[in-house]
Amino acid sequence: MGNFSYQRKSLRGYSKREAIYGFIFALPAIIFFSTFYVFPILKTIQISLCKWDILGTPIFIGLENFERLLSLDEFYNSLLVSLYYAFGTTVPIWFIALGLAVLFNREFIFRWGYLVIFYLPVVIPLIVWCILWQILYHPTYGPLTLITRPLGFVDIPWLTSSKLAMPSIIILSIWKGTPFYMVIYLAGLISVPQEYVEAAQIDGANRLQTFWYIIIPLLKPIILYVVIISIINAFQVFDPFYVMTSGGPGSATRVVPLFIYQSAFHYLKMGIASAASIIFFLLMLSLSLVILKAFRSS
Amino acid sequence: MRRNSGRNKIFREIIFHVLIIVGAIIVIFPTIYMFSASFMSLDQIFSTPIHIFPLKLHFENYREVFVQFALHRYFLNSTFVVIVVLLFNIFFCPLVGYSLAKFRFPGRDFLFIFTLCTMMIPFNIIVIPLYLTIRTFGWINTYQGLVAPQIIIPFGIFLMRQFIQGIPNDYLDAARIDGCSEFRIFYQIILPLSTPAIVALSIVTFVGNWNSFLWPLIVLTSDAKQTLPIALAKFLSNYANEWHLLMTASVVASSPILLFFFLFNRGFIEGMTGLSGLKG
Numbered sequence: 001m002g003n004f005s006y007q008r009k010s011l012r013g014y015s016k017r018e019a020i021y022g023f024i025f026a027l028p029a030i031i032f033f034s035t036f037y038v039f040p041i042l043k044t045i046q047i048s049l050c051k052w053d054i055l056g057t058p059i060f061i062g063l064e065n066f067e068r069l070l071s072l073d074e075f076y077n078s079l080l081v082s083l084y085y086a087f088g089t090t091v092p093i094w095f096i097a098l099g100l101a102v103l104f105n106r107e108f109i110f111r112w113g114y115l116v117i118f119y120l121p122v123v124i125p126l127i128v129w130c131i132l133w134q135i136l137y138h139p140t141y142g143p144l145t146l147i148t149r150p151l152g153f154v155d156i157p158w159l160t161s162s163k164l165a166m167p168s169i170i171i172l173s174i175w176k177g178t179p180f181y182m183v184i185y186l187a188g189l190i191s192v193p194q195e196y197v198e199a200a201q202i203d204g205a206n207r208l209q210t211f212w213y214i215i216i217p218l219l220k221p222i223i224l225y226v227v228i229i230s231i232i233n234a235f236q237v238f239d240p241f242y243v244m245t246s247g248g249p250g251s252a253t254r255v256v257p258l259f260i261y262q263s264a265f266h267y268l269k270m271g272i273a274s275a276a277s278i279i280f281f282l283l284m285l286s287l288s289l290v291i292l293k294a295f296r297s298s
Numbered sequence: 299m300r301r302n303s304g305r306n307k308i309f310r311e312i313i314f315h316v317l318i319i320v321g322a323i324i325v326i327f328p329t330i331y332m333f334s335a336s337f338m339s340l341d342q343i344f345s346t347p348i349h350i351f352p353l354k355l356h357f358e359n360y361r362e363v364f365v366q367f368a369l370h371r372y373f374l375n376s377t378f379v380v381i382v383v384l385l386f387n388i389f390f391c392p393l394v395g396y397s398l399a400k401f402r403f404p405g406r407d408f409l410f411i412f413t414l415c416t417m418m419i420p421f422n423i424i425v426i427p428l429y430l431t432i433r434t435f436g437w438i439n440t441y442q443g444l445v446a447p448q449i450i451i452p453f454g455i456f457l458m459r460q461f462i463q464g465i466p467n468d469y470l471d472a473a474r475i476d477g478c479s480e481f482r483i484f485y486q487i488i489l490p491l492s493t494p495a496i497v498a499l500s501i502v503t504f505v506g507n508w509n510s511f512l513w514p515l516i517v518l519t520s521d522a523k524q525t526l527p528i529a530l531a532k533f534l535s536n537y538a539n540e541w542h543l544l545m546t547a548s549v550v551a552s553s554p555i556l557l558f559f560f561l562f563n564r565g566f567i568e569g570m571t572g573l574s575g576l577k578g
Contacts, residue, residue, distance in 0.1 A: 018401055018402060018403065019401070019402065019403035019404065020403075021397075021401060021480045022397045022400075022401025022402060022403035022406060023397075023401075023403045024397075025393050025394065025396055025397035025401065025480075025484070026394055026397040026398065026401075026403070026406070026409055028390045028393060028394060028450065029390070029394040029409065029413070029450055029455060030409065032390075032449065032450045033409075033412060033413075033416065035431065036428060036431065036446070036447045037416050037419070037424065039427075039431060040424045040427030040428045040430070040431050041419075041424060041427065043427040043430060043431065044423075044424065044426065044427045047426070047427070047430070054430075100321065103314065103317060103318060103321075108314070108315075108318075112563070112564070114318055114322055115563075115567065116559075116560070116563045116567075117322050117325055117326050118321065118322065118325050119559075119563075119566075119567055120325060120326065120329055120559075121325060122570065123505060123555050123556070123559045123566065123570070124329070124552045124555060124556070125508065125509040125526075125527055125530075125551060125552060125555070126509060126511065126527075127509070127511055127527040127530050127531055127551075128332070128530065128548040128551055128552050129328070130531075130534075131530060131534050131544055131545075131548055132328050132331070132332050132545070132548060133328070134534070135331075135335075135541055135544070135545070136328060136331070140346075141343065141344050141346075141348065142348075143327075143331055143348055143350065145348060146348055146350075175324075175325070179325070180570070180571065183567055183571045184571050187571070232418065232420060235420065236420045236421060236422055238422060238511065238512050239511045239512070239527075242511075242515075242531070243531050243534060257422040257512075260422060260425075260426070261422075261425075261512070261516075264426050264429075265516065270426065270430075273426050274426055274427070277422075277423045277424075277426060278423075280423065281419075281420070281423045284420065288418075
C-alpha cells in the first residue's frame with residue numbers, strides 16, 4: 001500500500017513518477033507566471049532604462065528616466081496625491097470597519113439581512129458607484145443637497161473644486177471599502193474564544209478594558225492583514241480618478257496609477273511610465289515592510 | 299447600580315439599533331436612488347425640490363437604454379468574457395492547487411511562494427509590460443488578449459491548494475490501487491470534493507472580471523468589443539446629462555451581480571473575503 005502513497009514515503013525522497021505528475025499538473029501555472037508575471041516584470045526594468053514612444057525602437061538611456069522623474073514636480077505631486085488618498089481612505093476605514101464589526105458581533109434580529117445591505121457597496125461594480133456618486137454630488141440636483149441645503153451649504157462644488165475633489169472621492173472610497181474590511185474583522189472577532197472574555201469579566205474588567213486588553217491583542221494578526229491589504233488596495237485605485245475627475249481639477253486628484261496610465265497611453269512615454277511603476281512599487285513595498293516592522297515591535 | 303441595570307440595558311439596545319439602522323440607511327441610500335431614478339423621467343430628476351421616489355414609473359427607460367446605448371451588446375461581451383475566464387480558472391486553479399498540495403517535486407515550494415508573492419503585486423505596476431507582452435502576441439483588441447492574463451488567478455491557486463490539502467490521502471491511494479490514472483483522480487476525486495472552494499473561486503472570478511476596468515480599457519480599442527464597465531464610462535462622458543438612462547444602464551450592469559448576491563449572500567461574502575464558516 002505504501003508503494004502507492006506519495007506523501008507517506010520517506011521524507012526526503014520522492015518517486016520519479018510523483019515528481020513528473022506534480023510537475024505536469026503545475027505546468028500551466030509555470031507557463032502562465034513566466035509569460036504574464038516574470039517576463040513583464042523583467043520587461044518593465046528593461047523599458048525603464050529606455051526612451052521609447054512604443055512605435056519606434058527603444059533607445060537605451062540608462063537611469064535618465066529615473067533622474068527625470070525624481071526632478072519632475074508633476075510626479076512628486078502624484079506621489080503626494082496618492083499618499084493623501086491612500087491614508088485619507090484607509091485610516092478612517094480601519095476604525096469604522098472595526099466599530100461596525102463590534103456592532104455586528106452579537107445576535108440581533110435581521111442580523112444577516114443587515115450584513116447583506118452593508119455588503120452591497122462591495123459587490124456592485126465600482127464604475128456604477130462612480131456614475132452614481134457623480135450624480136449624488138451634483139451641486140444643484142444631486143440628492144446630497146437634501147442633507148447639505150438644510151445645513152446651510154448651497155451649491156457645494158464637490159468634484160470641481162481642487163480642495164474638495166479629493167475628499168469627495170475619499171468619502172466614496174470609505175463608503176465602498178469599509179464593509180469588505182468589516183467582514184474580515186468580524187470573522188476575527190467571532191473566532192475570539194469566549195472563555196477569555198468571560199474570564200476577564202469575572203476578574204472585574206469592564207467592556208472597554210476587555211476590548212482593549214483581551215480582544216485587540218488577539219485580533220492583532222487580523223488588524224495587520226487589514227492595514228496592509230487596505231493600503232495596497234488603496235494605492236491601486238484607478239477608476240474614480242479616471243471617470244469622475246480625470247486627475248483634475250488641475251492635478252489635484254492625479255494619483256500615481258493615473259499618472260502612469262496617462263504617461264504610457266496618452267503621451268506614449270513608455271520609459272517614464274515604467275520607471276514610475278518601479279518607483280511606486282518600491283515605495284509600496286517599503287511602506288508594507290515598515291508597517292510589518294512596527295507591528296512586530298509593538 | 300443593580301436597580302438601573304435593566305433600564306441601562308434597554309437604553310443600550312435602543313442606541314445599538316439606532317446606530318445599525320442609520321448605518322444601513324447611509325449604505326443603502328445610493329442603491330435605492332439608482333433604482334428609483336431609473337424609473338423617473340428626466341424632468342422629474344431635474345426638478346426642485348429633489349425627488350427620491352418616482353411620481354410615475356417610466357418603464358420605457360429600460361427599452362430606451364437598449365435602443366440608444368446598445369447596452370445588450372456590451373452586456374453580452376461582458377458575459378462572454380466572464381464565462382471564458384471562469385471556465386479556465388475552475389480548471390487550472392484546482393489542477394495547480396492539487397499539484398502543490400499533494401505532490402512533491404523540485405521547485406514546488408518555490409512555485410508556491412512565488413504564487414503568494416504575485417498576490418501582493420499591484421496590477422497597475424505590471425499593466426504596461428503586460429500590454430506590451432499582449433502586443434507582441436498581436437492580441438491587442440482581441441478577447442484572447444483580454445482573457446489571457448486572467449486565466450489563472452494566483453489567489454485561486456492559493457485557495458485551492460489550502461483546500462485540497464485537507465482532502466485525505468487515503469482517497470487518492472485507494473484510487474491508485476484500483477489503477478486509476480493520475481488525471482482521472484484529479485477530475486473524479488479532487489474536483490468533486492473541492493466543490494465549496496471552487497464555488498468561492500467562481501464568485502471571486504465572476505465579481506473581479508465583471509467589474510474589471512483598467513485592463514479592458516487598455517486592451518480593447520474598438521467600441522464593438524467593449525465590456526460593460528468601459529461602455530458605462532463612455533455613456534457617462536457622452537450623455538452626462540441623461541441621468542435617467544445612466545441610472546437605468548447602471549441597474550442593468552449591476553443586475554447579474556445583485557441577482558447572485560441575493561441568492562448566495564453568505565457564500566458571496568465568505569468567498570470574497572476568502573473566509574469560510576462565518577457564523578451567525
